[in-house]
Amino acid sequence: MIAFNNVSMRYPNSAHLFRQVSFHIDKGDFVLVTGHSGVGKSTLLKLMAGIELPSSGHILINEQDISKLHPNAVPYLRRRFGLVFQDHKLLYDRNSFDNVALPLSIQGITGEEAARRVRAALDKVGLLNKEKAMPITLSGGEQQRLAIARAVVSRPSIVIADEPTGGLDQAASLEIMQLLKAFNDVGVTVVIAMHDVAQVSTIAYRTLHIDQQTISAMPAQAAML
Amino acid sequence: MKNWLNQHALAIDLVLQRLKSHWLNTVTICMVIGITVTLPGLLFVALDNLQDMSRSIKQDAQISAFLKPSVNANLIQRLINDVEALPQVKEVRYVPKEEAIKQLGAQFVQKDLLVDLPQNPLPDALFITLTDTQPASVKPVQDLLQKRGEVEELVIDSVWIERLHSMLVLGKRIAIIFASLLGIAMITVISNTVRMQVLTHEAEIEVSRLIGATHSFIRRPFLYMGGAYGLGGGLIAVALLFAIVWNLKQPVQLLANNYQSNFQLVFHLFNVGGLMLVVTTTIGWIAAFIALTQKR
Numbered sequence: 001m002i003a004f005n006n007v008s009m010r011y012p013n014s015a016h017l018f019r020q021v022s023f024h025i026d027k028g029d030f031v032l033v034t035g036h037s038g039v040g041k042s043t044l045l046k047l048m049a050g051i052e053l054p055s056s057g058h059i060l061i062n063e064q065d066i067s068k069l070h071p072n073a074v075p076y077l078r079r080r081f082g083l084v085f086q087d088h089k090l091l092y093d094r095n096s097f098d099n100v101a102l103p104l105s106i107q108g109i110t111g112e113e114a115a116r117r118v119r120a121a122l123d124k125v126g127l128l129n130k131e132k133a134m135p136i137t138l139s140g141g142e143q144q145r146l147a148i149a150r151a152v153v154s155r156p157s158i159v160i161a162d163e164p165t166g167g168l169d170q171a172a173s174l175e176i177m178q179l180l181k182a183f184n185d186v187g188v189t190v191v192i193a194m195h196d197v198a199q200v201s202t203i204a205y206r207t208l209h210i211d212q213q214t215i216s217a218m219p220a221q222a223a224m225l
Numbered sequence: 226m227k228n229w230l231n232q233h234a235l236a237i238d239l240v241l242q243r244l245k246s247h248w249l250n251t252v253t254i255c256m257v258i259g260i261t262v263t264l265p266g267l268l269f270v271a272l273d274n275l276q277d278m279s280r281s282i283k284q285d286a287q288i289s290a291f292l293k294p295s296v297n298a299n300l301i302q303r304l305i306n307d308v309e310a311l312p313q314v315k316e317v318r319y320v321p322k323e324e325a326i327k328q329l330g331a332q333f334v335q336k337d338l339l340v341d342l343p344q345n346p347l348p349d350a351l352f353i354t355l356t357d358t359q360p361a362s363v364k365p366v367q368d369l370l371q372k373r374g375e376v377e378e379l380v381i382d383s384v385w386i387e388r389l390h391s392m393l394v395l396g397k398r399i400a401i402i403f404a405s406l407l408g409i410a411m412i413t414v415i416s417n418t419v420r421m422q423v424l425t426h427e428a429e430i431e432v433s434r435l436i437g438a439t440h441s442f443i444r445r446p447f448l449y450m451g452g453a454y455g456l457g458g459g460l461i462a463v464a465l466l467f468a469i470v471w472n473l474k475q476p477v478q479l480l481a482n483n484y485q486s487n488f489q490l491v492f493h494l495f496n497v498g499g500l501m502l503v504v505t506t507t508i509g510w511i512a513a514f515i516a517l518t519q520k521r
Contacts, residue, residue: 051435072439079437089432105235106438108228150436 001027001158001189002048004215007057009043017043020057021215023208025191027157030184030203033193035210041193044210045160048191050077079107082151082188084161088143090135096122096146097131103154121153122146125179141172148179158189165194177203236445240453243422243446251457254418258458261411262505263465265404270466270492272396278488279389288366289380290351296375301349304375308353313366315356322347348377360387408508415454415512416519419447423516448513455509459502466501467492 002025010016017040025031033041046052047059050066059066066077090099100121104114122128125145127138135143144164151159161180165173177192181203184190197207207218244251292301301319309317320328325347355362363381370376423430430443470492481488492498 049435075434075437075439075442077437078435081437083435085435089428089435091429091432093429102433103436105232106433106436106442108231108235110231110235 001025001029001062002191003058003060004047005058005060007047007054007059009040009047009052010055016055016213018210018215019213023215023217025189025206027189028184028187029189029191030181030205031189031191031208032197032205033191033208033210034195034197037195039210041195041210042162044208044215045162045191045193048158049081049083049160050074079103079154080156080158082148082154082156082159084144084147084151084159084164086163086166088135088147090143090147090150092135094134095131096127096133096135096138096149099135099146100149100153103150107154117153117155118149121149124152124182125149139172140168141175144168144172144176145179148176152183152188156188158191159183161190161192163194164192165196232442232445236442236449239446240449243450244453251454254414254454255457255461257414258411258454258505258509259461259465261407261414262458262462262501263469265400265407266462266466266497266501267469268396268400268403270470270497272393272400273493273497274490275389275396276393277491278486279393287382288353288355288363288370289382290353290370290376291378291380292349292351292375293377294348296349300375301351304373305351307373308351308366308369311366311369313355313362314353316354318352318354320350320352322349325350360390411455411458411505411508412512412515415451415509416516418454419451419513419516420519422450423447444517447517448510451509451511451513451516452506453509455505455507455512456502458509459505462505463494463498463501467494467498 004021004023006020006022007018008016008020009018033044035041043052047054048061050061050069053067057067061077061080064077066074069077091102094102097118100118101114104110104117109117119128119131122131125148127142127145127149130138130142135146138146148159148161148164151161159180164176164180168176180190180192209216209218292304296304305317305319308314322345326345329347353366355366367379367381370379433443470490474490477488477490
């Protein structure tokens with residue numbers, strides 16, 4: 001589903017984040033990207049979503065090399081992903097319903113069909129009763145759940161979450177992780193960047209650990225129940 | 226196709242919501258544009274009316290050919306036939322010198338004033354009305370009469386209209402220059418406003434890009450916004466022009482009546498007004514496009 005072949009990445013005027021890294025993520029995987037702060041976890045996710053392009057190497061999404069995509073095709077690639085950001089990136093001048101409806105609007109889905117899908121997504125994350133609420137009135141955990149609803153409303157095959165539990169307490173963090181796992185259970189591939197794997201002790205996962213410009217793929221960890 | 230139309234409908238809806246939510250700002254910008262457009266618009270309306278007036282006057286224009294005293298009746302008849310043969314000529318009226326002196330005498334209170342004259346000083350004359358009195362049509366008639374030896378003096382009544390026509394051409398050119406300068410001002414105003422809107426919605430743009438919005442999707446509401454400002458300003462300008470013309474109509478008519486003219490000040494709402502709306506909307510769109518191009 002996602003394959004990195006000899007990918008190197010460096011930003012202009014800075015050192016390499018990765019050198020010649022290769023790994024693959026299969027359909028339905030639940031993958032954690034771990035490593036210290038500033039090691040390149042977010043950059044790795046951005047590379048997967050086509051937000052950044054590698055300095056060299058090939059990234060294949062469903063056998064399609066995203067480095068060779070025409071710039072006009074990149075937005076359509078991004079629609080295959082559900083993105084969740086650490087800072088939520090919610091629109092604070094719109095209510096919960098309109099925030100979740102944004103990806104559908106981008107795809108030209110409006111009216112009853114959009115309303116039905118938005119309410120289904122809000123229901124999945126437990127915010128159906130807050131569809132009229134402005135994001136600023138929601139707690140940190142609720143805002144992140146709202147961001148997840150926005151990520152899944154267009155039924156993506158891959159959800160990429162960058163530190164989705166950052167700034168949340170343990171209970172809220174666990175709630176978010178269980179929510180993401182629930183999507184994984186119905187076949188959605190989930191890739192999460194996080195530094196504290198203790199929060200996922202109850203979930204079976206694979207790990208991609210970034211350290212010293214290399215990425216080591218760890219075997220699946222069983223859930224500790 | 227349905228999705229594409231949905232996206233356009235969505236962009237229009239979004240623009241209308243934004244315009245409504247900042248209605249005071251919207252009205253202010255549209256007023257600025259409207260007043261800016263009204264000034265050259267007024268000039269165009271004035272020129273349009275003058276042109277209408279010159280057209281109506283031209284239809285009554287005549288060429289007067291005063292004949293030499295030595296020309297006999299046969300030569301006069303031949304000349305009349307030759308002139309009447311020209312396609313540009315509608316009517317030729319021959320006034321012999323005897324009739325001319327009678328007409329002149331009739332204008333005096335003392336009818337016997339001209340009796341003491343040793344001889345009739347007036348010439349025989351031809352008054353030629355043309356079917357089409359555009360300068361290009363006057364010329365063949367003028368050339369024919371000037372070449373003929375029977376004609377002593379030629380008076381073309383449309384000369385001053387030609388001068389008016391030249392002045393109208395000059396006036397139009399000045400109006401275009403004036404309108405172009407104000408158009409640049411309008412582009413600057415709308416462009417800056419749209420740029421401010423882009424900055425205000427930067428978070429939304431960033432999120433939309435990240436989750437798969439195309440450039441067109443992101444730019445579309447701003448382009449519509451520019452067009453809407455232009456259209457709003459254009460509507461205000463048309464309304465102002467309509468009000469100004471309506472206000473001036475009666476005094477202008479009174480003035481025209483004093484000069485025995487039935488001239489009426491008019492504002493061609495569908496022609497001039499419609500054109501103004503198209504132009505201002507297009508300028509608004511272009512201004513937004515420039516703002517978005519600079520932003521990228």
